[in-house]
Amino acid sequence: MTENMNKINWYPGHMAKARRQMEEQLKLVDIIIELRDARIPEASANPLLQELSRNKPVLIVLNKADLADEEKNRLWKETFEHCIIADSTGANLTKTVVNEVKEILKDKLERAKARGIRKKVLRAMVVGIPNVGKSTFINNIVKKKVAKAENRPGVTKSLQWIRINEDVELLDTPGVLWPKIEDQDAARLLALMGSINDDILDKQELVFFGLDYLRKVYPGVIERRYGVDESGDDLLEKIAREKLWLSADNNVNYVKAVDAILKDIRSNKIGRITWQDVREQI
Ligand SMILES: Nc1nc2c(ncn2[C@@H]2O[C@H](COP(=O)(O)OP(=O)(O)OP(=O)(O)O)[C@@H](O)[C@H]2O)c(=O)[nH]1
Ligand SMILES: [Mg+2]
Structure with a gap:
């Protein structure tokens, strides 16, 4: 590795x-x-x-x-x-x-x-x-x-x-990133907003991060969008079940759920969200 x-x-x-x-x-x-x-x-x-x-x-x-x-x-x-x-x-x-x-x-x-x-x-x-x-x-x-x-x-x-x-x-000019993204928190946000080629991303990890941020900083928006109780560890699963993003055998279709939520986050389907706050000046 x-x-x-x-x-x-x-x-x-x-x-x-x-x-x-x-x-x-x-x-x-x-x-x-x-x-x-x-x-x-x-x-x-x-x-x-x-x-x-x-x-x-x-x-x-x-x-x-x-x-x-x-x-x-x-x-x-x-x-x-x-x-x-x-x-x-x-x-x-x-x-x-x-x-x-x-x-x-x-x-x-x-x-x-x-x-x-x-x-x-x-x-x-x-x-x-x-x-x-x-x-x-x-x-x-x-x-x-x-x-x-x-x-x-x-x-x-x-x-x-x-x-x-x-x-x-x-x-x-063409959009440019930089040869090595040192700050992986920034990289994750860039990926979440759609500035990095999706083919190289772990989209599920991105969605976990996204949902977590949303319920912390914008409580209520997930509930409004998906009609689920937004607390707990099984949030992705709850959303998928509520929205019927399931496979033939009634299991959660994670690929479908992750793609749908990522799309919602990138458009304004979840609401107007800012993912970084102005830092306090010391
Ligand atoms: N909602 C919203 N969408 C925008 C805005 N500006 C651009 N978009 C959308 O963002 C997407 C990318 O826009 P582009 O203009 O191709 O972006 P770019 O920076 O030229 O991208 P590259 O050439 O790939 O670097 C398109 O779907 C646009 O419609 C904006 O101010 N608001
Ligand atoms: Mg362009």
């Missing part, structure tokens, strides 16, 4: 390549727009991206905010210097994002103007972990389906510049 057995890690070749290409493009970029998953604002921060973004201003977008706890969205927003809360599948975000970018780059724009450069195109690189919604966010901003978006990680494979208007260009 190797040391890494059962560890969650996913770093396919296209991510390493994307990282190199993002580094190359970085010199053309005025600002980085980093999408985080509002449900896991800390675990969805990629250390590689932090390295990449050195010296560039960063606008944090807490995306999928419609799936996260509204109150916690507000608390998280306060912890970042520049941050917007977004649902990229919802109302148009162009104005909010363009205004925010211009405000952050105000000094730079003024300097350009002073040097007689009339029109400076602002270039923003949109980065973030797989499946966080980068392509959807860009489509929302350009009001067109220019970037392919699907509900699985690893859809965007190459970099693509997209023009919003005469002032701003965005660069869509």
